[in-house]
Amino acid sequence: MKFASFMEKNLNSAQLIQIATQVRRDILRMVHAVQSGHPGGSLGCTDFMVAMYFKIMNYKSSPFRIDGKDEDVFILSNGHISPLFYSVLARTGHFSLNELKTFRKLNSRLQGHPATHYNLEGVRIATGSLGQGLSVALGMALSKKLKNDKNIVYCLMGDGELEEGQNWEAIMFASHNKVDNLIAVVDFNRQQIDGSISEIMGINDYKSKFEAFGWQTFEMNGNNMDDILANMKLALSNTGKGKPIMINMKTEMGAGVDFMTGTHEWHGIAPSNEQLAKALEQLPETIGDY
Amino acid sequence: MVKIEILDQKDTRSGFGAGLLELGKKNNDVVALCADLTGSLKMDAFKREFPERFFQAGIAEANMIGMAAGLATGGKIPYTGTFANFSTGRVYDQIRQSVAYSGKNVKICASHAGVTLGEDGATHQILEDIGLMKMLPGMVVINTCDYNQTKAATIAIAEHYGPVYLRFGRPKWPVFTSPEQKFEIGKVWHINEGNDVSIFCTGHLVWKAIKAGEILADMGIEADIINIHTIKPLDTVAVLKSAAKTGCVVTAEEHLMNGGLGDSICQLLALNNPKPVEMVAVNDKFGESGTPDELLVKYGLDTSDIVRAVEKVLKRK
Numbered sequence: 001m002k003f004a005s006f007m008e009k010n011l012n013s014a015q016l017i018q019i020a021t022q023v024r025r026d027i028l029r030m031v032h033a034v035q036s037g038h039p040g041g042s043l044g045c046t047d048f049m050v051a052m053y054f055k056i057m058n059y060k061s062s063p064f065r066i067d068g069k070d071e072d073v074f075i076l077s078n079g080h081i082s083p084l085f086y087s088v089l090a091r092t093g094h095f096s097l098n099e100l101k102t103f104r105k106l107n108s109r110l111q112g113h114p115a116t117h118y119n120l121e122g123v124r125i126a127t128g129s130l131g132q133g134l135s136v137a138l139g140m141a142l143s144k145k146l147k148n149d150k151n152i153v154y155c156l157m158g159d160g161e162l163e164e165g166q167n168w169e170a171i172m173f174a175s176h177n178k179v180d181n182l183i184a185v186v187d188f189n190r191q192q193i194d195g196s197i198s199e200i201m202g203i204n205d206y207k208s209k210f211e212a213f214g215w216q217t218f219e220m221n222g223n224n225m226d227d228i229l230a231n232m233k234l235a236l237s238n239t240g241k242g243k244p245i246m247i248n249m250k251t252e253m254g255a256g257v258d259f260m261t262g263t264h265e266w267h268g269i270a271p272s273n274e275q276l277a278k279a280l281e282q283l284p285e286t287i288g289d290y
Numbered sequence: 291m292v293k294i295e296i297l298d299q300k301d302t303r304s305g306f307g308a309g310l311l312e313l314g315k316k317n318n319d320v321v322a323l324c325a326d327l328t329g330s331l332k333m334d335a336f337k338r339e340f341p342e343r344f345f346q347a348g349i350a351e352a353n354m355i356g357m358a359a360g361l362a363t364g365g366k367i368p369y370t371g372t373f374a375n376f377s378t379g380r381v382y383d384q385i386r387q388s389v390a391y392s393g394k395n396v397k398i399c400a401s402h403a404g405v406t407l408g409e410d411g412a413t414h415q416i417l418e419d420i421g422l423m424k425m426l427p428g429m430v431v432i433n434t435c436d437y438n439q440t441k442a443a444t445i446a447i448a449e450h451y452g453p454v455y456l457r458f459g460r461p462k463w464p465v466f467t468s469p470e471q472k473f474e475i476g477k478v479w480h481i482n483e484g485n486d487v488s489i490f491c492t493g494h495l496v497w498k499a500i501k502a503g504e505i506l507a508d509m510g511i512e513a514d515i516i517n518i519h520t521i522k523p524l525d526t527v528a529v530l531k532s533a534a535k536t537g538c539v540v541t542a543e544e545h546l547m548n549g550g551l552g553d554s555i556c557q558l559l560a561l562n563n564p565k566p567v568e569m570v571a572v573n574d575k576f577g578e579s580g581t582p583d584e585l586l587v588k589y590g591l592d593t594s595d596i597v598r599a600v601e602k603v604l605k606r607k
Contacts, residue, residue: 067365116392124363129387135353136388139360142345146366169353
């Protein structure tokens with residue numbers, strides 16, 4: 001299957017799913033190769049990220065402009081799902097696919113968590129120290145308003161990450177100041193490192209809390225391509241109406257690989273040779289391995 | 291000893307406010323953020339003049355720093371304003387990850403530094419901030435000495451691309467630098483030429499060092515007095531040249547010994563040309579409530595402390 005024209009963004013849902021399958025292969029192979037990294041959350045958010053970068057967002061991958069002038073901007077706050085981010089960036093032409101081989105190795109631009117320090121195309125801020133991305137996205141959204149740039153700033157955050165207080169500072173600022181060119185997507189996978197969120201810090205209903213802070217909210221199934229496309233379209237049509245937007249995106253950690261799905265056990269663990277082989281059997285090569 | 295005239299009595303934070311306003315008029319990319327201390331930081335004039343470029347963050351410094359990083363990414367030149375304590379220690383990780391490591395063009399402007407904040411006490415006084423900021427790779431660290439220097443520095447740092455920590459204070463203080471000065475990051479102001487001892491001073495203690503220089507001159511001691519407003523990058527050429535000439539060094543600052551200007555000077559000298567050093571700074575203590583003058587005396591940061599340090603270091607020459 002060839003996707004020479006994928007940047008034209010006329011891909012249908014079935015084609016996007018094919019790309020997502022390839023990206024999942026990339027994630028597992030990258031994490032396996034260096035025996036470190038975070039496959040669980042990466043696999044869970046794959047469908048969403050593929051939809052964003054291959055269909056929804058308006059941007060140029062080359063030449064990459066860090067200031068995001070006249071284009072949509074994406075901030076990955078939960079930086080530990082870097083293998084997913086890097087795979088999608090490489091496969092949308094931000095940098096060479098070959099560079100995925102260097103993930104987490106010495107002298108690589110593909111640091112364990114995304115960084116701007118090595119001028120990696122597609123990355124605008126260092127993230128991974130949780131709870132900081134939304135504030136940065138907010139700052140970028142403000143800069144777009146100052147420049148009368150109508151494009152949108154997106155921020156993906158983890159649900160466990162919402163335990164960080166800085167998020168709530170950003171949440172109250174955004175609604176008070178009517179920052180309505182910002183869409184925050186919360187990866188509601190209900191897991192964090194030490195176990196399920198309901199056991200650790202069970203605030204559970206994030207959506208109503210955002211609403212109480214004055215945000216417009218939506219819900220979607222982050223592992224269903226049609227649902228993602230429909231709800232992102234709906235969310236976009238609600239920008240510019242005086243409220244920041246939050247999407248509660250239900251996903252399963254490890255989605256796409258049966259034995260990794262729905263558990264926090266694969267948050268930060270690399271698969272063994274046997275586990276990799278078993279996982280890749282479920283994810284046939286579609287647009288070619290790196 | 292050269293004669294240094296007092297031109298006025300003004301707080302350094304007002305120099306920041308005046309500089310920010312002037313800068314705002316000539317550079318549309320300059321934006322300002324404040325965490326509920328607009329009056330204290332003297333940012334009201336900028337806010338009034340450029341309401342669309344002023345962002346009230348509320349009492350939420352972490353988000354303020356993050357938003358500044360985002361505004362900088364979008365091509366703006368954000369100036370954040372709050373007390374030194376809340377500009378550094380409270381938001382260290384936000385500055386480290388989102389600003390310094392990410393190489394963002396954010397100007398972190400910090401008032402009420404040191405014990406001269408006065409009566410509010412140690413919860414609001416910070417004596418560790420220079421150390422915290424200078425440890426961050428790529429961070430420029432500036433501590434200004436009077437109204438005019440603060441104003442000039444506020445304007446000058448917009449021309450430097452990258453993160454800057456600009457430190458100033460609360461009390462009215464002698465104004466003694468030129469209103470027409472050109473502020474150059476990383477270049478010392480050589481206040482007085484002398485051959486007996488080098489006095490490297492920064493911030494409010496520059497005025498104390500000048501007063502000490504006059505007393506020392508009466509005692510027949512000519513001090514080489516150098517204002518180091520930029521602690522990082524340090525003007526290593528000027529420091530090494532002066533120390534080689536005089537053979538002994540006193541440092542003076544409203545900061546802890548750990549992490550301050552004195553510590554930077556000692557590192558430079560030890561690695562290149564060791565000389566005896568005495569440090570006028572606070573040794574591993576928190577401040578307390580009191581008037582600025584009382585606190586400077588109690589914490590050993592007064593003119594007489596600099597004179598005593600010079601007498602001591604001369605004996606070690």
